Amino acid sequence: MSGFLRALPLPPRPPPVRLLPARVRWRQVWFPSRGLGVLSLLLAAVLLLAGWQFLQWAVLNAHWRGTSSEACPGSEGACWAFVLARWKTWVVGPYPDAQLWRPWAGFALFAAFWIWAVRRPAAASPAPVLWGFVLLPVLLLALLAGGGPLAPVPPARWGGLLLTLACTLVTFATALPLGLALALGRGSRLPVVRWLCAGFVEGMRSVPLLAVLFIAATLLPMFLPPGWNIDLFTRALVAFALFNAAMAAEVFRGGLQTVGAGQREAATSVGLGDFAALRLIVLPQAVRAVVPALVNILIAVIKETTLLSVIGLNDLLGAIENGAKSPEWNGESNILTSGQVFLALVYLAICYGLSRYSRRLESVHGGAASP
Amino acid sequence: MNAVPSDLSAGAPVVRLAGINKWYGTYHALRDIELQVTPGERIVICGPSGSGKSTLVRTVNLLEPFQQGRLEVCGIVLQADEITRAARLAINRRVGMVFQQFNLFPHMTALQNCTVGPVWGAGVSRREANERAMHYLQRVGLAHLAQRYPAQLSGGQQQRVAIARALCTRPQVVLFDEPTASLDPEMVNEVLQTMESLAGEGMTMMIVTHEMGFARRVADRVVFMDEGQVIEIAAPADFFERPRSARLQTFLGQVLSH
Numbered sequence: 001m002s003g004f005l006r007a008l009p010l011p012p013r014p015p016p017v018r019l020l021p022a023r024v025r026w027r028q029v030w031f032p033s034r035g036l037g038v039l040s041l042l043l044a045a046v047l048l049l050a051g052w053q054f055l056q057w058a059v060l061n062a063h064w065r066g067t068s069s070e071a072c073p074g075s076e077g078a079c080w081a082f083v084l085a086r087w088k089t090w091v092v093g094p095y096p097d098a099q100l101w102r103p104w105a106g107f108a109l110f111a112a113f114w115i116w117a118v119r120r121p122a123a124a125s126p127a128p129v130l131w132g133f134v135l136l137p138v139l140l141l142a143l144l145a146g147g148g149p150l151a152p153v154p155p156a157r158w159g160g161l162l163l164t165l166a167c168t169l170v171t172f173a174t175a176l177p178l179g180l181a182l183a184l185g186r187g188s189r190l191p192v193v194r195w196l197c198a199g200f201v202e203g204m205r206s207v208p209l210l211a212v213l214f215i216a217a218t219l220l221p222m223f224l225p226p227g228w229n230i231d232l233f234t235r236a237l238v239a240f241a242l243f244n245a246a247m248a249a250e251v252f253r254g255g256l257q258t259v260g261a262g263q264r265e266a267a268t269s270v271g272l273g274d275f276a277a278l279r280l281i282v283l284p285q286a287v288r289a290v291v292p293a294l295v296n297i298l299i300a301v302i303k304e305t306t307l308l309s310v311i312g313l314n315d316l317l318g319a320i321e322n323g324a325k326s327p328e329w330n331g332e333s334n335i336l337t338s339g340q341v342f343l344a345l346v347y348l349a350i351c352y353g354l355s356r357y358s359r360r361l362e363s364v365h366g367g368a369a370s371p
Numbered sequence: 372m373n374a375v376p377s378d379l380s381a382g383a384p385v386v387r388l389a390g391i392n393k394w395y396g397t398y399h400a401l402r403d404i405e406l407q408v409t410p411g412e413r414i415v416i417c418g419p420s421g422s423g424k425s426t427l428v429r430t431v432n433l434l435e436p437f438q439q440g441r442l443e444v445c446g447i448v449l450q451a452d453e454i455t456r457a458a459r460l461a462i463n464r465r466v467g468m469v470f471q472q473f474n475l476f477p478h479m480t481a482l483q484n485c486t487v488g489p490v491w492g493a494g495v496s497r498r499e500a501n502e503r504a505m506h507y508l509q510r511v512g513l514a515h516l517a518q519r520y521p522a523q524l525s526g527g528q529q530q531r532v533a534i535a536r537a538l539c540t541r542p543q544v545v546l547f548d549e550p551t552a553s554l555d556p557e558m559v560n561e562v563l564q565t566m567e568s569l570a571g572e573g574m575t576m577m578i579v580t581h582e583m584g585f586a587r588r589v590a591d592r593v594v595f596m597d598e599g600q601v602i603e604i605a606a607p608a609d610f611f612e613r614p615r616s617a618r619l620q621t622f623l624g625q626v627l628s629h
Contacts, residue, residue, distance in 0.1 A: 262470060262472055262474040263474060263476065265434050265468075265470070265474065266468075266470065266474035266475070266476065267476075268432075268434065268459065268460070268463050269432060269434070269463055269466075269467065269468035269470075269537070270463075270467075270487065270488025270489075270492060270536060270537070270539075270540055271460070271463050271464040271488045271489075271492030271493055271540050272487070272488060272491055272492045273460055273492070274456065276491045276492065280487055280491060281476055281487075284478050285476075285477065285478055288478065
């Protein structure tokens with residue numbers, strides 16, 4: 001083999017610029033081959049057709065004004081008059097009018113917290129956000145339920161989106177610490193603790209949430225001593241908390257497994273005891289690794305809250321269904337459908353925002369041990 | 372730097388392993404280990420892979436429990452059946468360790484890596500821990516990178532932070548488990564030089580390594596292990612020039628031939 005010696009070092013050069021015209025690049029993306037081109041056209045046609053149908057129903061043929069079902073004859077157009085006439089009850093439920101500033105303040109509080117959380121740099125420590133998620137619901141519950149200087153408002157008077165928000169936040173705030181405790185319990189030295197935690201988690205994971213809710217709603221009061229009267233909302237919250245704690249436990253367990261044995265050994269070697277090692281070394285890394293998965297649990301909880309309507313609670317779905325059953329709006333199934341489409345859009349807006357947030361966190365934490 | 376602790380009477384061993392035996396399942400990993408390390412002594416342990424040298428140093432701070440024998444570390448005496456978490460913690464507060472994979476805490480800066488042990492393990496005040504950390508980071512030549520996270524440091528820099536982290540707990544002996552084995556070749560020297568200067572200050576060290584040149588320069592005694600046993604212990608000159616056992620002669624022939 002002949003030798004080689006570079007006489008002059010090569011300076012770095014900018015990458016070549018693609019000189020293909022936009023039209024050609026566009027064609028390469030959409031019609032890379034005949035078969036795929038046909039597929040592109042076909043799918044685009046389906047999309048356009050569906051979009052056109054929806055536009056006709058939702059905008060062109062929609063009914064916007066009116067105070068009763070007479071405003072919405074036929075089913076070829078959405079009945080937004082129903083949504084416009086009713087939306088306020090759907091947002092806050094039958095909350096007393098004089099105290100309405102409290103739910104609005106609750107929404108504003110959560111919105112402010114959320115804007116703060118989303119605007120933080122994605123690489124920053126997730127601890128303040130998680131603490132916020134645990135503390136905010138306590139504040140929200142105190143604000144809504146009242147007591148002290150605030151007039152008490154029982155949960156039976158909460159409803160609609162307010163009930164959904166309260167249920168979601170309280171569930172998340174209780175399920176996270178409980179799930180973490182369960183995950184740690186599964187790694188306990190004591191076999192009884194291990195078995196209990198594993199049994200609970202596996203049991204909960206294998207039962208549909210609806211069954212857990214029914215048990216909490218109907219069966220639980222029978223087992224409680226007479227005189228104990230826990231309201232339906234609280235019982236539902238317990239069911240949600242226990243069920244989602246099992247989900248969170250599995251997420252945390254995965255997170256704990258991502259922290260290698262070397263980290264624990266290093267913690268021991270610098271003189272940290274078991275608890276300090278867990279708190280300072282293992283948990284921060286484990287939790288950081290699962291924050292996107294925790295946001296996914298939050299999304300799941302938000303969607304699960306619609307099950308509240310099945311056990312007779314007045315969440316957003318329940319409020320919409322009640323509205324469609326009221327004398328003014330009774331009749332056309334199209335009216336209920338319009339309300340449900342509105343509900344779908346509300347959930348879509350909330351959950352899509354959350355999933356974008358989770359995606360952003362993933363892209364940051366997905367990389368190897370970043371600060 | 373006062374690396375030799377004052378509370379040890381001169382001559383008493385810092386580490387003494389007496390009749391240590393360890394099994395992984397049925398595999399006999401350490402067999403009748405007898406070894407003493409006196410204050411200020413530098414012991415290099417070498418041997419083929421799987422010979423038990425890493426297990427040996429990890430036994431000293433009880434990262435690996437043993438099943439038979441008696442361990443004496445910094446005045447703490449333990450029989451095999453007396454190994455508890457409390458005993459392991461007590462020993463680890465007197466012994467430092469540097470790992471092959473660095474094992475820095477990735478969510479903490481270099482400085483925080485150095486202070487977390489003293490503050491939360493030994494109860495040192497945050498201010499003093501910071502001063503101590505900066506002192507040792509200076510010693511390993513990394514004071515200017517104290518605010519960097521491990522992922523922002525090169526392998527050699529990470530291992531030097533790990534050495535500073537071990538020193539920050541004021542250990543009476545530091546264990547090195549193949550500290551240069553996962554470094555790129557051009558970074559091995561910076562770590563070895565840091566260790567050499569540490570040795571020059573009288574720190575007691577037990578070092579598992581394949582760096583034979585380093586062993587020759589730094590070690591007071593070199594230990595050769597094979598199949599879980601100590602085969603030969605000798606001063607470096609004798610160890611490398613006049614190996615007595617056939618097994619060591621073969622081993623040296625293999626590692627020194629290139």
